[in-house]
Structure formats: structure tokens, C-alpha cells
């Protein structure tokens with residue numbers, strides 16, 4: 001199996017290049033994931049750099065562009081990828097080294113939507129109760145692992161990374177807009193109401209197609225757009 005891997009070490013490379021590495025068939029086992037293969041390739045070339053942590057699709061740290069699609073390496077079966085595999089860093093974010101990108105801009109957008117519950121009183125002696133139906137509304141939102149696969153597959157984000165919040169941040173925003181316990185709904189919606197933060201989304205739905213957790217950020221963005229329009 002052959003790998004074409006984007007390599008760039010700013011400390012010694014003036015431009016990025018593609019490295020071709022081969023993984024012998026004898027090393028490939030049934031059920032192997034892409035991350036397992038990367039670890040074997042790193043034995044061949046210890047300078048190969050990528051992130052990983054939990055290795056089971058929960059921490060979201062090993063997002064990368066695989067044969068043109070954003071995926072998590074740890075839950076992507078090698079068997080589904082063909083004989084030659086192209087690996088690149090997530091698009092649209094600055095490359096720190098090889099397959100590692102700087103997620104600073106991504107987290108900044110997340111931070112700007114105030115991704116935490118805001119209630120009237122900070123009274124830790126009472127529970128903020130919900131009915132089962134109210135609780136069910138946040139299904140499809142809270143499961144986000146902030147891997148960035150959605151936001152970095154979005155053309156609107158590529159063009160306006162500083163102004164368009166991107167699908168992950170907007171999914172988080174909607175998670176609290178629709179939470180029955182949150183009292184800042186109006187302010188949250190108002191904060192998202194400008195030509196760029198939300199409305200740069202053109203409903204292309206790359207985000208939904210690329211989410212490794214099967215979430216639907218584009219649907220959440222449509223809900224926010226409706227809420228904004230209702231508020232006018």
C-alpha cells in the first residue's frame with residue numbers, strides 16, 4: 001500500500017513537498033485503521049508528524065484530509081481507502097508541521113459563541129430541570145468533539161476564516177440557543193446576526209458530509225438563520 005504524504009517542516013523546508021512511503025502488505029492486518037498505518041510509517045521515518053490521542057474517535061485530534069475528504073484517522077478503516085492513499089493536513093488552517101494544523105482560529109470562533117449554559121442564578125443547590133422533549137432537542141449537537149473536519153471542509157470558511165464562524169462553532173451556538181434552560185437566547189441570536197458570522201454559509205453541506213460523528217451542522221445553521229430572520 002502506497003502513501004503520498006504532505007510534508008512541511010518550517011524549520012528546514014522552504015516549500016511543502018509530497019513524500020511517498022510504502023507499507024508492505026505483510027504489515028497490514030484485518031481491521032487496521034489509518035492511524036495504525038501512520039504509526040507504522042513513523043517507524044520508517046520518525047520525523048513524520050501527526051496528532052493523535054484517544055485513538056477511538058472521541059478526542060477529535062487526528063483529523064486530516066484523506067484522499068480529498070476530511071476524516072479522523074483513528075476510525076477510518078484502511079481497507080476503504082484504496083491502494084494509494086493521499087494524506088494532507090486539514091485545509092484552510094495554517095500548517096504547523098506535516099499533518100498538524102494550528103487550530104487557534106477554529107477555537108477562537110468556538111469561544112466567541114459563548115459555548116456554555118447561562119442561567120438566571122448561579123445556584124448550585126438546585127437542578128435546572130428539563131422535560132425529556134426539551135432534552136431531546138440538543139441531541140445531534142452536544143456530541144460534537146471539535147475535530148474541525150466540518151469547518152475545514154467549508155469553502156465559506158476557506159474564504160473568510162476570520163469572519164465566518166464556521167459550522168462547528170455555529171452548531172455549538174445552536175446547542176445553547178435551543179436549550180430550554182438558557183436565558184440568553186435573544187442575545188445569542190443577535191450576536192450571530194451580521195452578513196458574515198452566520199450568513200456566509202451557502203448551504204453547500206460539505207460540513208455535514210464530512211462529520212465523523214454523523215452530525216448535521218448545516219441543519220443547525222439553517223435553524224439559526226430562521227431564528228435570526230424571526231427576530232427582525
Ligand code: SF4
Nearest residue numbers: 154201202204205207
Ligand atoms: S452548509 Fe454552510 S457551513 Fe456547511 S459547508 Fe456549506 S457553507 Fe459551509
Ligand code: SF4
Nearest residue numbers: 144145147148150211
Ligand atoms: S460537527 Fe462533527 S465534524 Fe464538526 S467539529 Fe463537531 S464532530 Fe467534528
